[in-house]
Amino acid sequence: MDEQMLKILEYSIYGASVLLILVGLYAVLTKKSLIKIVIGLSIIDGGIHLLLIAIGYLKGGTAPIFSPGFEEATAKMVDPVPQALVLTAIVIGFGVTAVALSLVIRLYRHHRTLQIDEIKSLKW
Amino acid sequence: MRKFIVLLILAVLGYFMFDIFSGLHLGEPHFVNGVKDFYLSKTVSDLHVANTITSIVVNFRGFDTLGEVTVLFLAVSAMGSVLYKKRHEAGTRTVLFASSNIVRSGSKLLFPAIMLLGAYVFIHGHLSPGGGFQGGTIIATGFLLMLLAYRDFKVSHHILSYVESFAGIIFVVVGLFGFMGGGTFLQNFMPAGELNELFSGGVIGIIYVMVGFKVAAELTGLIYTILHEKD
Numbered sequence: 372m373d374e375q376m377l378k379i380l381e382y383s384i385y386g387a388s389v390l391l392i393l394v395g396l397y398a399v400l401t402k403k404s405l406i407k408i409v410i411g412l413s414i415i416d417g418g419i420h421l422l423l424i425a426i427g428y429l430k431g432g433t434a435p436i437f438s439p440g441f442e443e444a445t446a447k448m449v450d451p452v453p454q455a456l457v458l459t460a461i462v463i464g465f466g467v468t469a470v471a472l473s474l475v476i477r478l479y480r481h482h483r484t485l486q487i488d489e490i491k492s493l494k495w
Numbered sequence: 496m497r498k499f500i501v502l503l504i505l506a507v508l509g510y511f512m513f514d515i516f517s518g519l520h521l522g523e524p525h526f527v528n529g530v531k532d533f534y535l536s537k538t539v540s541d542l543h544v545a546n547t548i549t550s551i552v553v554n555f556r557g558f559d560t561l562g563e564v565t566v567l568f569l570a571v572s573a574m575g576s577v578l579y580k581k582r583h584e585a586g587t588r589t590v591l592f593a594s595s596n597i598v599r600s601g602s603k604l605l606f607p608a609i610m611l612l613g614a615y616v617f618i619h620g621h622l623s624p625g626g627g628f629q630g631g632t633i634i635a636t637g638f639l640l641m642l643l644a645y646r647d648f649k650v651s652h653h654i655l656s657y658v659e660s661f662a663g664i665i666f667v668v669v670g671l672f673g674f675m676g677g678g679t680f681l682q683n684f685m686p687a688g689e690l691n692e693l694f695s696g697g698v699i700g701i702i703y704v705m706v707g708f709k710v711a712a713e714l715t716g717l718i719y720t721i722l723h724e725k726d
Binding site for chain 1 (some may be wrong): 498501503505508509512513516517519520521522524525526529530532535538539544545548549551552556559560563566567569570571573574577578607622623624626628630675687689690691707717721724
């Protein structure tokens with residue numbers, strides 16, 4: 372892979388992950404629907420995962436798996452630590468989404484609406 | 496006005512974040528004295544495991560994974576308790592679409608294949624990409640397909656909770672066995688075996704299969720709870 376390609380890849384990957392985080396934050400901050408806020412949280416998750424994986428990437432690297440034929444490729448392997456962290460983060464993000472959605476269902480049951488500005492008891 | 500302020504804040508945040516991260520230079524090693532080389536060498540020499548990520552998740556950071564599984568369990572039980580409703584409060588179900596004949600026959604055909612794929616993924620977690628969490632999720636998607644295709648498809652909550660608790664107990668017991676011979680919690684007490692064979696890596700295989708069962712049971716229970724949520 373030549374330098375030009377790597378530069379384009381660098382800008383697009385970091386740009387995409389930052390953009391995902393910002394899009395998620397925008398949804399959380401401005402949207403009125405509770406479902407959209409939960410979707411925004413999930414999008415922030417995705418951006419952070421992409422960012423962590425990109426930090427561990429190595430130029431021309433292979434997956435950190437010692438399959439037959441790759442036993443000697445230790446120097447070329449990408450960093451496995453961010454990948455393990457992202458595996459943990461995906462599971463935790465799933466749990467957060469599940470709990471948030473169940474709270475949304477509960478709120479809908481009580482107030483009969485999903486719009487936060489229509490839930491009167493939240494205002495003070 | 497509000498949207499304008501939010502966009503302004505996000506623009507400033509995005510500028511600084513992109514500034515920091517684009518200075519990192521993709522593809523170059525960032526951590527000169529990091530733990531990467533330690534993990535990569537120890538995985539092959541001590542544990543005889545092919546997949547480094549599995550060895551980190553289950554062996555080097557095994558206690559962390561126990562916590563992670565506990566968090567997943569907590570999320571599922573929180574969901575169950577938040578959505579709990581007394582029997583006489585339950586109304587009628589609102590979602591009632593009968594699925595077509597093609598979906599029914601197709602999902603019946605696909606269900607065993609999905610189960611097999613999930614089991615393959617979590618049994619071979621230390622040899623190839625995959626592992627307990629991924630395999631468990633695949634199995635749960637199989638149950639989701641059946642629940643969507645057959646409206647009267649029943650999953651026993653009792654069996655699910657038994658499978659889940661059994662898998663969790665096995666995880667902890669395997670961890671406690673690490674104390675044998677003066678080791679620490681979750682230490683590898685079984686022979687390491689040969690690299691790239693199914694029986695390699697000692698306890699890693701057992702723990703990941705148990706994590707697979709636990710995740711599959713938890714996710715299936717979660718899908719079942721939210722799908723049969725009565726409005």
